[in-house]
Amino acid sequence: MTIFALIIINKAGGLIYNRTFHEGLNKVSTNDLLVLAGTFHGVHAITARLNPLKHLQGAGGGPGNRNSTSSTAPSAHPGGSSSNSAAAGGGGGGSAGSGMSAQQLYQRPDPPSGLEVLETENFRMQCFATLTGTKFLLFTDTTQANVDLTMRRVYDMYADYVMKNPFYQLEMPVRCDMFDRKLGSYIREINNR
Amino acid sequence: MSHVGSGKAASSKEQTGLRYPSNGKTIYHRPLNRTKTAELSQAAFAYLFSEMVIYAQRRVTGIQELEKRLNLQGHPIGLKLLDLLLLREPPRSQTRPLTIIALLHFIKINVWTHLFGRQADRLEKSSNPDTPDEYMIVDNEPLVNAYISVPREMSQLNCAAFVAGIIEGVCDGAMFPARVTAHTVGGKEEGEMWPGKTVFLVKFQPEVLEREALLGKG
Numbered sequence: 001m002t003i004f005a006l007i008i009i010n011k012a013g014g015l016i017y018n019r020t021f022h023e024g025l026n027k028v029s030t031n032d033l034l035v036l037a038g039t040f041h042g043v044h045a046i047t048a049r050l051n052p053l054k055h056l057q058g059a060g061g062g063p064g065n066r067n068s069t070s071s072t073a074p075s076a077h078p079g080g081s082s083s084n085s086a087a088a089g090g091g092g093g094g095s096a097g098s099g100m101s102a103q104q105l106y107q108r109p110d111p112p113s114g115l116e117v118l119e120t121e122n123f124r125m126q127c128f129a130t131l132t133g134t135k136f137l138l139f140t141d142t143t144q145a146n147v148d149l150t151m152r153r154v155y156d157m158y159a160d161y162v163m164k165n166p167f168y169q170l171e172m173p174v175r176c177d178m179f180d181r182k183l184g185s186y187i188r189e190i191n192n193r
Numbered sequence: 194m195s196h197v198g199s200g201k202a203a204s205s206k207e208q209t210g211l212r213y214p215s216n217g218k219t220i221y222h223r224p225l226n227r228t229k230t231a232e233l234s235q236a237a238f239a240y241l242f243s244e245m246v247i248y249a250q251r252r253v254t255g256i257q258e259l260e261k262r263l264n265l266q267g268h269p270i271g272l273k274l275l276d277l278l279l280l281r282e283p284p285r286s287q288t289r290p291l292t293i294i295a296l297l298h299f300i301k302i303n304v305w306t307h308l309f310g311r312q313a314d315r316l317e318k319s320s321n322p323d324t325p326d327e328y329m330i331v332d333n334e335p336l337v338n339a340y341i342s343v344p345r346e347m348s349q350l351n352c353a354a355f356v357a358g359i360i361e362g363v364c365d366g367a368m369f370p371a372r373v374t375a376h377t378v379g380g381k382e383e384g385e386m387w388p389g390k391t392v393f394l395v396k397f398q399p400e401v402l403e404r405e406a407l408l409g410k411g
Contacts, residue, residue: 164239164340166246166352176342181388 003187004123004139006154007033010171011133013041017174021187044127044135048114126151134158150190157182221280232310239340246341246352256350260374264358271304271362278303289367293397293405296367297328300360308359309336326402328395330360333387335375343377351375353391360393370398 004025008017015037028036118125119142128136128151136158138151161179162168168176213219249262278299279287290296301313319327335353343350353375361373372395379390 160239160340161342164236164243165342166243166250167342167344167347175344177388178340178342 001144001193002141002191003144003150004141005137006139006183006187007037007137008158008174009037009041009135009137012171013038014171016172019180019183021184021191040127040137041135044114044129048112051112128155130155150187153186154183157186221277223281235336235339238336242337242352242355243341245355256347259350260354263352263354264361264373267355267358267360268362268365271359271364272366273362274304274307274359275363275366278307290369292408293328293369293401296364296369297330297395299367300363301330304359304363305332308356324396326397326399328397330393330395331390332356332393333390335389335391338389338391351377351391353393357393360395364395364397369401371401372396 002022004022005018005020007015010016015034018033113129115127117127121142124140124142124144124147126138126140126147128138130136136151136154138147138154140147140150157179158174161182162174162176165176165178168174245266246263249259249266253259253262275289279289290299297316301316305311305313313330314333315329315331317329317331319325319329321327332353335356337353337355338351341352343352357373357375361371364371364373374394374396376392376394377390378392379385379388
C-alpha cells in the first residue's frame with residue numbers, strides 16, 4: 001500500500017505541481033511531465049464527452065437550447081447528434097417551450113466527470129477534477145484503499161495552504177512551503193501504515 | 194426629542210432600554226455575537242487577511258515598506274482594543290497598565306486571548322545589556338500566518354507585522370510609545386516543531402524607560 005506521486009493540473013492543462021513520495025521510481029523529466037499533463041488534459045476533455053449510457057446522453061450540453069447549438073455547429077460538437085436525440089426525447093414527454101426546459105433543469109443529471117480511474121498492473125491512477133477545472137492525479141499502488149479519502153484531504157490542503165496564501169498567483173506553479181510540509185507529513189503517515 | 198434631549202430627567206426615567214440595559218451592560222461589554230465562546234470562521238479571516246496582504250503589496254518597493262503598511266493597518270485596532278478591553282474589566286481594575294511589565298502581561302494575556310483565543314507563548318526581556326529597552330513576546334504559531342507561505346525571495350517578511358501593529362497600538366494607547374516588529378525565528382528544516390515561530394520585538398522609547406526608572410525609585 002503506497003502512494004507514489006501527486007500531480008496537479010490547472011484548468012488550462014498546465015502542470016502546476018508534481019511530487020513523488022516513493023523511493024525507487026524512474027525519474028521523469030520536467031519536459032515529459034509537462035507533455036503528460038497536457039495530454040492527460042486533452043484525454044480527460046474527450047472522455048467527458050463520451051457516454052455509452054442512453055438515458056444519460058447529452059448531459060454535457062446546455063439545458064434548453066441544445067437543438068439550435070447542434071444544428072448550427074454539428075461538427076464542432078462531438079456529442080452533437082446524441083444530445084439532439086436526448087433533447088427530442090425530453091420534448092416528447094412534456095410540452096414545448098419554457099415548460100420543457102424547466103422540467104429538464106429540474107432533472108438535469110450531474111455533468112459527466114470524465115476519466116476517473118486508470119488501472120494498470122503496476123499502479124492505479126485516480127483523477128479528481130474540481131468544479132473549477134483543476135485536476136488532481138494521485139498515483140497509487142493497485143491495492144491502495146480509501147484513495148477517495150486521501151484525495152479529499154489533499155484537496156483540503158490545497159484549498160487551505162495554496163488558495164489562502166496571498167503570495168500564490170492563480171494558475172501558476174505551486175511553490176508553498178507550508179503545502180509541501182503538510183502534504184509530505186500526511187502522505188508519509190499513510191505510506192508508513 | 195424626549196429621548197435625546199434633557200439628559201438627567203430622561204435617563205432617570207428610562208434606565209432600561211437599548212442604551213442602558215437593566216443589567217448595566219452596554220453593547221461594548223460583550224461581543225456582538227452573544228455567546229462568549231462563539232468563534233469566527235478561520236477560513237473567512239484567512240481570505241480577508243490574504244486580501245489585506247495583497248492590498249498592502251500594491252505600489253510598495255520593498256519588504257520593509259510592506260511590513261510598515263501591515264503595521265499601519267493594525268495600529269488603530271490596537272488603540273481601540275486597549276480601550277475596549279479595559280472597559281470590559283471589572284470596575285476596580287479598569288485602570289490602564291502603569292508599568293512595562295503590567296502592560297506586557299496585559300498584552301500577553303488579555304489582548305491575545307481576545308484576538309486569538311489563547312495566551313501568547315512566552316514573554317522575555319532582552320538579555321543584551323546594550324538594549325534594556327527591548328522586550329520580546331513569542332508566539333509559536335501566529336494565527337494570521339496559519340496558511341501563509343512566504344516565498345524564498347521575501348524571506349525576511351513576516352505577515353505578523355499586522356499583529357505587531359496591533360501591539361504597537363496598545364502600547365501607544367497606554368502611553369508607552371514603542372516600535373514593534375515581527376521576526377520569524379522558526380527553522381526551515383524538516384521536523385522542526387514550530388516552523389512559524391514568531392518573535393514580536395517591542396522596543397520602547399527612551400522616555401518610557403526614564404519614567405520607569407523614576408517610578409522605581411519613588
